[in-house]
């Protein structure tokens with residue numbers, strides 16, 4: 653379904669394919685991104701959604717910022733989400749981390765990316781929030797190789813915004829596709845090569861973002 657962007661030009665909504673390591677590897681090589689379903693069991697997506705909503709209700713999420721360590725700053729004009737790192741506090745988090753580890757091994761086998769470890773966080777975007785165009789590497793984190801975002805929002809309509817839009821390269825003015833943050837869907841892309849943006853969400857938008865790193869000697 654084409655949707656209209658600010659410039660009144662149509663962007664095609666991406667359609668997912670069932671997760672298979674080979675399919676994802678081909679998509680990453682040929683298009684720089686893969687949009688999949690079936691990465692986790694449906695019940696696990698629902699459980700993670702319930703846990704994220706509970707954390708949000710208990711005020712256990714932090715305002716997301718830009719940069720790391722001493723460089724950390726909150727910039728509402730850039731991103732308006734609230735996040736929490738996932739460290740295996742619950743069974744659902746453990747199952748998620750195990751699956752992310754399997755994907756790490758599969759992608760290394762397929763693409764020889766040398767992915768060394770993965771980190772993942774919950775993200776909640778309140779209504780009206782967004783994440784301006786960026787790439788997933790900032791000072792101090794140059795070793796992010798592969799980004800993976802999983803969505804936790806049942807029955808999300810494109811008109812509700814909160815779309816992940818992807819740009820072919822730094823020079824691209826307009827995105828080449830947009831992904832609806834529908835529960836059970838996931839997107840993988842090469843962290844440093846694909847500028848992307850989360851458009852303003854009309855309702856609360858829940859997700860999990862993960863980054864695979866290569867080994868970076870200290």
Ligand SMILES: O=C(O)CCC(=O)C(=O)O
Nearest residue numbers: 783788801816850859861
């Ligand atoms: O939630 C999304 O669709 C993307 C989030 C993102 O770009 C990020 O956290 O770096």
Ligand SMILES: [Fe+2]
Nearest residue numbers: 786787788848
């Ligand atoms: Fe990002």
